[in-house]
Amino acid sequence: MRPLKTVPEEGERAGRHRPLRALRQGFTLAWRSLLKIRHSPDQLLDLSLIPITFVVLFTFLFGNAVAGNWHAYLRYVLPGVAVQALVFSSMNTAAGLNSDVRSGIYDRFRSLPVARAAPLIGRVLGDVVRNAICLLVVLAVGAVLGFRPHAAPLSVLAACGLILLFSLSVCWPAALVGLLARSPESVGGFSFVLIVPLTFGSNVFVPTGQLPGWLQAWVRINPVTRLSDAARGLMLDLPLGRTVPISLLWTAAIAVVFAPLAVLAYRRRT
Amino acid sequence: MHAIRAEGLVKRYGRTTALDGVDLAAPPGTILGLLGPNGAGKTTAVRVLATLLRPDAGRAEVAGIDVLRRPERVRDLIGVTGQYAAVDEDLSGQENLVLIARLLDLSRAAARHRAGELLARFELTEAARRQVKTYSGGMRRRLDLALSLVGHPRVLFLDEPTTGLDPRSRGEVWSMIRALVAEGTTVLLTTQYLEEADRLADEIVVLDQGRVVAVGTPSGLRAKVGGQTLDVRPADPSDTDAVAKIVAEATGSRPAREGGLVSAPIEPGRSATVALATAARRLEADDVAVTELGLRLASLDEAFLALTGRGAGRPEVEK
Ligand SMILES: Nc1ncnc2c1ncn2[C@@H]1O[C@H](COP(=O)(O)OP(=O)(O)O)[C@@H](O)[C@H]1O
Ligand SMILES: [Mg+2]
Numbered sequence: 229m230r231p232l233k234t235v236p237e238e239g240e241r242a243g244r245h246r247p248l249r250a251l252r253q254g255f256t257l258a259w260r261s262l263l264k265i266r267h268s269p270d271q272l273l274d275l276s277l278i279p280i281t282f283v284v285l286f287t288f289l290f291g292n293a294v295a296g297n298w299h300a301y302l303r304y305v306l307p308g309v310a311v312q313a314l315v316f317s318s319m320n321t322a323a324g325l326n327s328d329v330r331s332g333i334y335d336r337f338r339s340l341p342v343a344r345a346a347p348l349i350g351r352v353l354g355d356v357v358r359n360a361i362c363l364l365v366v367l368a369v370g371a372v373l374g375f376r377p378h379a380a381p382l383s384v385l386a387a388c389g390l391i392l393l394f395s396l397s398v399c400w401p402a403a404l405v406g407l408l409a410r411s412p413e414s415v416g417g418f419s420f421v422l423i424v425p426l427t428f429g430s431n432v433f434v435p436t437g438q439l440p441g442w443l444q445a446w447v448r449i450n451p452v453t454r455l456s457d458a459a460r461g462l463m464l465d466l467p468l469g470r471t472v473p474i475s476l477l478w479t480a481a482i483a484v485v486f487a488p489l490a491v492l493a494y495r496r497r498t
Numbered sequence: 499m500h501a502i503r504a505e506g507l508v509k510r511y512g513r514t515t516a517l518d519g520v521d522l523a524a525p526p527g528t529i530l531g532l533l534g535p536n537g538a539g540k541t542t543a544v545r546v547l548a549t550l551l552r553p554d555a556g557r558a559e560v561a562g563i564d565v566l567r568r569p570e571r572v573r574d575l576i577g578v579t580g581q582y583a584a585v586d587e588d589l590s591g592q593e594n595l596v597l598i599a600r601l602l603d604l605s606r607a608a609a610r611h612r613a614g615e616l617l618a619r620f621e622l623t624e625a626a627r628r629q630v631k632t633y634s635g636g637m638r639r640r641l642d643l644a645l646s647l648v649g650h651p652r653v654l655f656l657d658e659p660t661t662g663l664d665p666r667s668r669g670e671v672w673s674m675i676r677a678l679v680a681e682g683t684t685v686l687l688t689t690q691y692l693e694e695a696d697r698l699a700d701e702i703v704v705l706d707q708g709r710v711v712a713v714g715t716p717s718g719l720r721a722k723v724g725g726q727t728l729d730v731r732p733a734d735p736s737d738t739d740a741v742a743k744i745v746a747e748a749t750g751s752r753p754a755r756e757g758g759l760v761s762a763p764i765e766p767g768r769s770a771t772v773a774l775a776t777a778a779r780r781l782e783a784d785d786v787a788v789t790e791l792g793l794r795l796a797s798l799d800e801a802f803l804a805l806t807g808r809g810a811g812r813p814e815v816e817k
Pocket of ligand 1: 537538541
């Protein structure tokens with residue numbers, strides 16, 4: 229016979245739906261990030277300015293040298309720049325989280341019945357939307373300059389999805405940086421040291437074979453290289469090889485390693 | 499039952515002992531004033547009671563619920579306004595309020611409604627749609643207070659709610675706090691301003707270096723330090739040291755000097771008339787001319803000085 233159930237206490241009742249509640253509150257907090265974008269859309273411009281500059285600059289400066297003509301180079305460089313842009317934009321996750329933790333806002337959330345993980349979920353969800361907008365800007369600039377993906381629309385969508393998924397996973401190490409850093413300045417420094425070798429030490433701008441030998445070893449294992457290969461392959465209908473599964477593996481590995489570390493740092497910091 | 503109750507709270511940060519065995523109690527519907535200089539441990543005490551910090555020792559209850567064992571239930575009942583405004587500068591006042599209401603599971607419509615109510619109550623309706631970064635200090639404080647009220651808390655913690663405000667905004671915040679208490683809310687308020695504790699609190703706990711140095715009603719605290727102060731102003735400022743010595747002997751407490759005036763509260767148990775007579779006799783004997791000699795009721799400032807052995811200290815202005 230089943231034992232009679234007693235009426236659970238309030239706290240336990242709330243606790244039973246905790247994962248769901250954390251997600252719901254996470255969405256509410258993601259809405260907060262989007263409101264910020266609406267109030268000052270110029271922050272999107274900041275975000276997009278770097279990749280736009282790279283596309284324009286590199287296409288016209290090095291296009292002829294690297295690929296023979298700048299149209300061909302644009303085709304080569306754009307998918308990689310999209311990956312790079314989203315890695316850069318993860319700096320935003322770090323900076324935003326850092327300023328929230330230092331302000332009293334998370335204390336307010338913690339003094340209310342708000343799930344512990346909700347602010348972190350909200351931050352990452354909001355940043356994915358921001359990243360999606362950033363990706364659209366890069367593709368739009370590319371289109372204006374003459375970038376036309378040859379592949380089927382579904383393939384292009386898959387490339388975008390892959391890049392966004394990767395940016396979601398890069399949010400976690402960025403979150404860790406934001407939580408460990410004592411000041412916004414050190415967030416900047418920290419991120420720069422991590423991001424530069426990842427994005428410039430890749431085949432985003434120059435095919436691996438044309439790079440100096442000492443760099444090639446690093447470039448080959450760099451996840452940004454893999455992602456760029458996969459994105460190029462999907463958008464331009466080139467042979468894909470194993471680039472997609474390897475990219476997905478990297479995406480998963482980064483999230484699996486850094487998400488728990490970020491959560492741990494978050495618990496210690498708040 | 500007490501709305502707020504703490505026993506033997508201890509919190510250490512390395513070598514600093516922020517709380518060194520603090521007891522607090524507030525009956526429902528009252529204002530408890532936690533008064534103390536910078537670094538006394540006020541914020542630490544509030545953070546423990548508001549479930550934000552675990553103490554190293556001691557017990558705490560809010561509305562009869564154990565803060566350490568059932569923090570999630572305490573969070574359903576409290577509102578907190580921290581020492582530094584916890585508002586999102588990039589959002590509008592209205593959005594800040596809706597955000598908190600949505601986090602508390604109000605529907606979209608109910609959240610908007612509650613936000614409108616609070617904006618009206620705190621006279622922010624006109625600024626509702628502006629980004630908070632355009633608000634004045636007083637408006638920010640009022641919004642912060644409004645945010646802590648979204649969930650109709652039974653117990654409200656206010657950590658230095660008027661620090662850095664001009665006198666007019668301070669008066670506004672005071673009347674809003676009084677209105678809340680009239681509705682039955684219990685308030686724990688920390689402050690460095692003696693005047694604020696005096697005007698608002700039903701009971702004052704004086705905290706210094708993590709210890710409770712006095713508890714009582716504002717008038718009770720004044721009575722505790724004798725209630726009377728002896729003032730003597732030497733005619734020749736070079737006599738100040740001699741006068742200070744005489745005043746110290748007559749009152750039994752350490753005199754303060756301000757603008758040529760020497761004054762000290764009369765030690766409890768000592769007769770004020772005897773103190774006055776003693777001072778007069780000694781001044782006469784030493785042939786010190788004075789332009790002022792008299793008794794008056796001690797101010798709370800002096801009560802504080804006597805209790806902590808230090809000046810009340812000017813409150814830190816918010817950065
Ligand atoms: N996080 C912390 N780390 C180290 N010391 C702290 C920390 N928080 C407070 N303290 C110390 O504890 C003491 C009490 O601080 P606090 O409660 O903020 O005082 P108050 O709010 O009365 O000004 C101070 O000496 C302060 O320096
Ligand atoms: Mg404080």
